Amino acid sequence: MTENAQQQPTAPSTELPTQYAPADVEGPLYERWVERGYFAADAKSDRPAYTIVIPPPNVTGSLHLGHAFQHTLMDALTRRKRMQGFESLWLPGMDHAGIATQNKVEQQLAEEGKSRHDLGREEFVERVWQWKEEYGGRILGQMRRLGDGVDWDRERFTMDEGLSKAVQTIFKKLYDDELIYRAERIINWCPRCLTAISDIEVEYQEDDGELVSIKYGEGDETLVVATTRAETMLGDTAVAVHPDDERYRHLVGKRIKLPLTNRTIPVVADTHVDPEFGTGAVKVTPAHDPNDFAIGQRHGLESITVMDERAVITVHGPFEGLDRFEARSAIVAALRSQGRIVAEKRPYVHSVGHCSRCKTTIEPRLSMQWWVKVGPLAKAAGDAVRDGRVKIHPEDMSKRYFDWVDNMHDWCISRQLWWGHRIPVWYGPEGQVVCVGPDEQPPGTEAEGWKQDTDVLDTWFSSGLWPFSTLGWPEQTADLRKFYPTDVLLTGHDIIFFWVARMMMFGLYAMDGEVPFRTIALTGLVRDERGKKMSKSFGNVVDPLDWMDKYGSDAVRFTLARGANPGTDVPIGEDWVQASRNFANKIWNATRFALMNGATVEGPLPDPAEMSATDRWILSRLNKTVAEVDAFYDDFQFAKLSDSLFHFAWDEVFDWYVELSKTTFQAGGRGAEVSRRVLGEVLDVTLKLLHPVVPFVTDTLWTTLTGGESVVIADWPADSGFRDEAAEREIESLQSVITEVRRFRADQGLQPGQRVPARLTLDGTALAPHEAAIRQLLRLQPEGDAFAATATLPVAGATVALDLSGTIDVAAERKRLAKDLAAAEKEKAQATGKLGNEAFLGKAPDNVVEKIRTRLAKAEEDIARIQAQLERLPQA
Secondary structure, three states: OOOOOOOOOOOOOOOOOOOOOHHHHHHHHHHHHHHHOOOOOOOOOOOOEEEEEEOOOOOOOOOOHHHHHHHHHHHHHHHHHOOOEEEEEEEEEEEEOHHHHHHHHHHHHOOOOOOHHHOHHHHHHEEEHHHHHHHHHHHHHHHHOOOOOOOOOOOOOOHHHHHHHHHHHHHHHHHOOEEEEEEEEEEEEEOOOOOOOOHHHEEEEEEEEEEEEEEEEEEOEEEEEEEHHHHHHHHHHHEEEEOHHHHHHHOOOEEEOOOOOOOEHHHHHHEOOOOOOOEEEEEEOOOOOOOHHHHHHOOOOOOOOEEEOEEEEEEOOOOOOOHHHHHHHHHHHHHHHHHOEEEEEEEEEEEEEEEEOOOOOEEEEEEEEEEEEHHHHHHHHHHHHHOOEEEEHHHHHHHHHHHHOOOOEEEEEEEEEOOOOOOEEEEEOOEEEEEOOOOOOOOHHHHOOEEEOOOEHHHHHHHOOOOHHOOOOOOOOOOHHHHHHHHEEEEHHHHHHHHHHHHHHHHHHHHHOOOOOOEEEOOOOOOOOOOOOHHHHHHOOOOOOHEEEEEOOOOOOOHHOOOOOOOOOEOOHHHHHHHHHHHHHHEEEEEHHHHHHHOOOOOOOOHHHHHHHHHHHHHHHHHHHHHHHHHHHHHOOOHHHHHHHHHHHHHHHHHHHHHHHHHHHHHHHHHHHHHHHHHHHHHHHHHHHHOOOOOHHHHHHHHHHOOOOOOHHHOOOOOOOOOOHHHHHHHHHHHHHHHHHHHHHOOOOOOOOOOOOOOOEEEOOOOHHHHHHHHHHHOEEEOOOOOOOOOEEEEEEEEEEEEOOOOOHHHHHHHHHHHHHHHHHHHHHHHOOOOOOHHHHHHOOOHHHHHHHHHHHHHHHHHHHHHHHHOOOOOO
């Protein structure tokens, strides 16, 4: 438990302001940490490395509670490792957020009456960079507010020069290895953003739609299909039935008439069809549904696209030029007029995908796109977890990971945007296709007929390289050698597939089988205090900056950490943040008291033989807490370590040890000197243990207490191995006496400060040395000549006799307790009657019966408690 050798101690201070004001402390203190280089990692250091790369927030984003939650935990991990002597690197950065950022700039242009096409691609991209410099990165300043101990000198951006080179390098490598290809497939298409989007950018919600059953065919060769998207029937190229469905066996292989068109389409047998669902027959539109596309591939069906990129009908005829939703109504009306509608259901509530950016309904669309062949990459990503090279925590989340990587489909990586990493492929005048690496020149000029692909890469493509591209890859940099592989990826369980699996695939591929991180620590999602998802539509979204302004960053951090059970969602409410603010104030006030009473860290700890049982007890508990907190950190049990620290600091140090020490300080002498040194030691270690989670208040107090430069660079405390079980049992007995007498006093209606004559019988117990502390904490004055015990409390082998005569109105107290007893007996009688009624028990739900049993148990407890209070009252 010694300070870091780099520290330059000054004389400890004994003065602190009467109140802790986070707003006055946090901003200047954070800037001091940064200026002094505490968070800067040295690749040349001989200390062992510890690395976490921050999940890059969008350049368009601002800090929300989910960010604050994960950043608090990552910061706690890296701060602790730094104190343990590791060369800790927490690397910050931002994602260029292709769709979101382009939308922001296009909105600006729209306000000017322009579109990106008015500017042209090159000028538009320049405009986006200008927007990024002016408005982007707001979240970085908010990270400072939270106290993120990141290495700002290593801040990266997914579109910066180095990362762009990494993107082009790995694209070329994948292309050359035939792991990237171009093909026509079904993708998620946003008719508003005019681009393919990834699965994570599709938000599903329950929409009111319609389910229409339509008769296909003529005469005896008819069947009925049901659809929620009638407009797509214009692109139907088959009807599919299950091969074992006897109802349709006679139609398989035949062609039937497709209504509203001059076409006939085949009836095909396919095992994908569920004969028990609906009519057992499904319309097949290969160009507008992923399952239909797969059926079409199996049966060699034509794919007919019936909508353009804006979801407007393109099929010649009466519906051409209509928006898809307009066409839906018109087509149903036309079918109805022909007697083709068998049934209609409105509203029909079903799950519909929407673009997460603009909320437009997604249109599955057949489109020529670039794809990653994920098979061998996904297998490697699965093997790395199966063979133990990468640990997933909590372990039960591994199944979800394997469900993704073992069943992964090829990944669409092209986006129809201008902002992003442009695909490095050129097309020549004779149909040539050339992929160009970062150090290569294009194969020709536009004048010679060469054109670069107009699409850009999916944002997740570049962020999938994040663990190694940010460290300098493809160059073999000092950072890459020192800090790769990273140690922990801490992120939400909701993006296992979208980000985690892709980093695993790319990391193993690019780094010759070396994993990108050794541990994947998965967190839950932050929810409101009732466990409900936070959403603007629910009106329960909280801006963490508002809470930081009101209660301080430490309070927000501690609240989030205290709710962080691995993989479990985190409910949070303002009352809990206020309670954490109270904890910060408690730490402040207790340390202030200690300083005013001479607590010190000067010199070695006294020999245990010189210490009181109270001193030995708190040191024993301190070392057990150090060991417990270390174990919880190693297991990513942030909630448990925070709870352990809370109860040790508040209950054992501040409520018990500090209070018990007051008697020792008042007595003076060598005992007071020893306790002052022990109190200084306990506060020193406790503040260090708390620091990774609540950095601001702890650094302010620790530097005042010790005179050290900063707790940020202090040594993490180690368990010294000191234990004193006898002292722990002794103080537990002392606590029992004090707690029981306090409870009795409260039951009798005595005021906390009201002094009562008492006789203490402590002979033959370990409590004899504690009589002064017992009397002081319980407000017990010595017995006088007229002492007459009216109540006797035997506790922990000791006896406390109290004289309450003259301190309470016995008659009034008996009357009050008698009223409470009558109410409790009535409650018992009612509950007993219901539980004895067989007819009631036969009808009542289990939860109602359980509530009545709970009421009965509570009533019985109340009766026993009140009767005991009545017995203890002096006779009137």
